[in-house]
Amino acid sequence: MQLNDKVAIVTGGASGLGRATCTQLADQGVKLAIFDLDEKAAKQAAAELSETLGSDKVTYALVNVVDEESVASGVSHVLETFGAIHMLVNCAGIAPAGKVLNRDGDALALSAFSQVINVNLIGSFNVARLAAEAMAKNEPMGEAGERGVIINTASVAAYEGQMGQAAYAASKGGIVGMTLPMARDLAKLGIRVNTVAPGIMGTPMLLSMPEKVQEGLVAGIQFPKRLGLPSEFGDLVAHICSNAYINGETIRLDGGIRMQPR
Ligand SMILES: NC(=O)c1ccc[n+]([C@@H]2O[C@H](COP(=O)([O-])OP(=O)(O)OC[C@H]3O[C@@H](n4cnc5c(N)ncnc54)[C@H](O)[C@@H]3O)[C@@H](O)[C@H]2O)c1
Numbered sequence: 001m002q003l004n005d006k007v008a009i010v011t012g013g014a015s016g017l018g019r020a021t022c023t024q025l026a027d028q029g030v031k032l033a034i035f036d037l038d039e040k041a042a043k044q045a046a047a048e049l050s051e052t053l054g055s056d057k058v059t060y061a062l063v064n065v066v067d068e069e070s071v072a073s074g075v076s077h078v079l080e081t082f083g084a085i086h087m088l089v090n091c092a093g094i095a096p097a098g099k100v101l102n103r104d105g106d107a108l109a110l111s112a113f114s115q116v117i118n119v120n121l122i123g124s125f126n127v128a129r130l131a132a133e134a135m136a137k138n139e140p141m142g143e144a145g146e147r148g149v150i151i152n153t154a155s156v157a158a159y160e161g162q163m164g165q166a167a168y169a170a171s172k173g174g175i176v177g178m179t180l181p182m183a184r185d186l187a188k189l190g191i192r193v194n195t196v197a198p199g200i201m202g203t204p205m206l207l208s209m210p211e212k213v214q215e216g217l218v219a220g221i222q223f224p225k226r227l228g229l230p231s232e233f234g235d236l237v238a239h240i241c242s243n244a245y246i247n248g249e250t251i252r253l254d255g256g257i258r259m260q261p262r
Pocket residue numbers: 011012013014015016017018035036037038041063064065066091092093094095119120123153154155156197198199200201202203204205206
């Protein structure tokens with residue numbers, strides 16, 4: 001897809017990987033709609049991006065991805081503002097740790113497990129289904145006749161979840177699992193669905209972990225031996241958006257890491 005002047009929703013666009021994705025897409029002239037729970041950060045991100053794009057090409061909405069009405073009203077806002085939706089990048093997510101049994105032998109609260117599944121997995125699907133509904137109304141674009149592209153964010157924890165990551169790994173495994181069937185469901189409409197599975201990226205989510213935990217994680221990276229850059233994630237997202245032949249796939253972006261139990 002030719003990206004210039006197309007419209008993208010980026011969930012979690014106020015921080016980390018979502019924020020970096022906004023910058024990379026803005027550099028290609030994409031009109032941006034940030035969906036985030038953190039309204040203050042979303043507003044600030046939109047103001048910064050306006051400097052590159054112009055204020056008429058950036059908007060934001062206070063959206064909770066798990067809430068049907070909140071997402072529906074966010075999608076309506078984008079359609080009213082820009083007239084169409086061509087790309088969705090699902091970056092909103094949470095990563096609380098919690099073992100099945102804690103040190104005292106108490107079981108993880110079921111609500112803690114459900115919350116992670118809700119935000120990361122159900123939230124991603126919730127935005128994707130409503131964005132797809134809007135994309136289906138686009139006229140076919142380019143030689144391939146594309147109508148849109150959806151990119152989800154999983155994690156290498158989908159494959160090698162560490163101790164304390166049962167809920168997080170389950171949520172990300174669900175994202176990997178739904179990628180191909182979603183791509184199959186939407187193929188006739190010319191809408192592609194792909195997923196990026198990042199390794200250890202230098203974002204607030206990761207940098208808020210204790211230094212010892214961060215060092216342990218970096219030790220397992222093959223090359224380059226450092227945290228991944230959010231801009232490397234944004235670059236990959238922009239490439240997936242523009243390359244019509246990438247479909248139904250999950251791409252690891254991880255410097256070759258295979259995570260150990262802890
Ligand atoms: N940072 C990493 O190393 C790493 C690795 C693998 C996968 N990921 C995944 O990448 C995604 C982005 O992570 P990040 O590191 O940029 O995190 P981050 O905490 O910097 O950003 C996440 C954003 O999502 C928003 N958000 C959270 N819950 C929301 C909700 N219910 N509705 C709307 N917005 C919500 C937050 O307000 C925040 O702005 C997540 O899905 C995360 O699991 C991150």
